[in-house]
Amino acid sequence: MIAGGRVVAVADANAANAAAVAASINGDVFPDSASLINSPDVDAVIICSHGPAHEPDVLACLAAGKPVFCEKPLTPTADAAARIMAAEEAGGRKLLTVGFMRRFDRSYRDMKDLLDSGELGETLMVHCAHRNPTVPDFYTWDMAINDTAIHEIDTMRWLLGEEFVSARVDKPKKTSLRFEHLQDPLVLILTSESGVRVDDEIFVNCQFGYDIRCEAVAEKGTVSLADQNVIAVRDAHGARNRIARDHNDRFYGAFVTEVQEWISAVARGEHTGSSAWDGYAAAVVCDAGVKALTEDGEVAISMMAKPAFYA
Ligand code: ISE
Secondary structure: OOOOOOEEOOOOOOHHHHHHHHHHOOOOOOOOOHHHHHHOOOOOOEOOOOHHHHHHHHHHHHHOOOOEEEOOOOHHHHHHHHHHHHHHHHHOOOOOEEEOOHHHHHHHHHHHHHHHHHHOEEEEEEEEEEOOOOOOOOOOHHHHHHHHHHHHHHHHHHHHOOOOEEEEEEEOOOOOOOOOOOOOEEEEEEEEEEEEEEEEEEOOOOOOEEEEEEEEEEEOEEEOOOOOOOOOEOOOOOOEEEEOOOOHHHHHHHHHHHHHHHHHHHHHOOOOOEEEEHHHHHHHHHHHHHHHHHHOOOOEEOOOOOOOOHH
């Protein structure tokens, strides 16, 4: 399915899991990530651990001069992402791609093409919804922003081609169907440099499915993601669409395209996808969003100037 690359080795904090995956692909298993990253048999690295574990492994890949694809979020804090940017710039070559896979989804790409063409005039507002059927027990209150809304934060920066300057969180009536510690649902409201208003409904215990919506309102028209079903059913219960179960179901094509484009770029010695700057910028917006979760009103977002290296 994916051409031009092969998984040759695996490392994981859970040695039994690593051994099982390595056996299934006939690859090597390493006792830790550092030895895998520095192996001469490894040309490039994909990091799929959780956010707090990323920084040392990304830095080790940069030190080894190896292209690295790191799952989102790049780091849990903007400071950590800034350290990664500094290390990458010191090495003089863009080696890091952050796994913001929605940029590879066909419908978001078509939406961006239409908005960029100018046919609908300037974009004024974007309405998003990000609904998960449920979330696991380890899902903490801040993850609504830095694990879930981070997808819209990155996708909206990319779609609009500008940064956000303020964040606010509206906290409606909570669902009784899941953990008390969560503000669920919530609405994250972001304002961009030019004044575009983005609202993002985050509802991670909606029960019924994985439901991703996005509608951009421009001066002369609107454009939205089409319904995400692949089949339509008509029967005695009526006419309905199948609802995606989870992010793998909804974004399967985007995940495949993302990894394929990365492998092809690595083979050409080029960089593709989101950069360390995108990881940093998303982390800064998340920090403001998390702050807005515990405070009323607007939280200002302030980013460092974009280094010329990432221009
Ligand atoms: C998860 O980590 C993801 O990346 C999913 O796309 C998102 O829908 C979910 O809320 C996150 O927890």
